[in-house]
Amino acid sequence: MNKENNGDLCAFHLQLLLDVEEMDRYPFTRLVIDREVTKREYRQTMHLLDTLEARYEQEKEIGLMDHTPLLLHYAGMLCPKLPVGESLEALLEEGLYEELISRLLLLHKP
Numbered sequence: 566m567n568k569e570n571n572g573d574l575c576a577f578h579l580q581l582l583l584d585v586e587e588m589d590r591y592p593f594t595r596l597v598i599d600r601e602v603t604k605r606e607y608r609q610t611m612h613l614l615d616t617l618e619a620r621y622e623q624e625k626e627i628g629l630m631d632h633t634p635l636l637l638h639y640a641g642m643l644c645p646k647l648p649v650g651e652s653l654e655a656l657l658e659e660g661l662y663e664e665l666i667s668r669l670l671l672l673h674k675p
Contacts, residue, residue, distance in 0.1 A: 592655035600646040613642050614662050621665045635665075636672045649673065 579598065582588070588595050597607055617635050624632060640649045650673055657666045 591659055593652065593659040593661060596647065596652060596655045602644055602646050606644040606646065610644050610647065613639065614656075614665070618662050618665045621668065632668050633672055636669050639669060 583595060583598060602610070617639055620638075621632060621635055624635075639653075643649060643652065653666055653670050653673060656662060657670060
């Protein structure tokens with residue numbers, strides 16, 4: 566019996582997990598895995614979202630209505646492996662940063 570490369574075995578097991586119907590409830594997580602986002606890139610993305618959410622709350626408190634700069638910041642700083650529109654939709658579907666992401670999606674869609 567041939568021993569499979571440990572990396573190949575992990576990749577196979579991961580693919581099996583991704584094919585489980587429950588993964589449909591986690592579209593952002595799936596996008597991160599499918600796009601091979603590294604742990605560092607993932608942490609940077611989550612930090613970006615934390616920062617943008619804090620800025621969004623500050624802007625709301627002072628009555629700002631146009632949050633376009635937040636979308637531009639998101640698009641400019643987002644990991645290049647993650648498409649802007651697809652990542653926003655996946656974040657919303659997964660229930661992450663819902664108010665912020667809803668606003669950014671409204672600004673992103675023409």
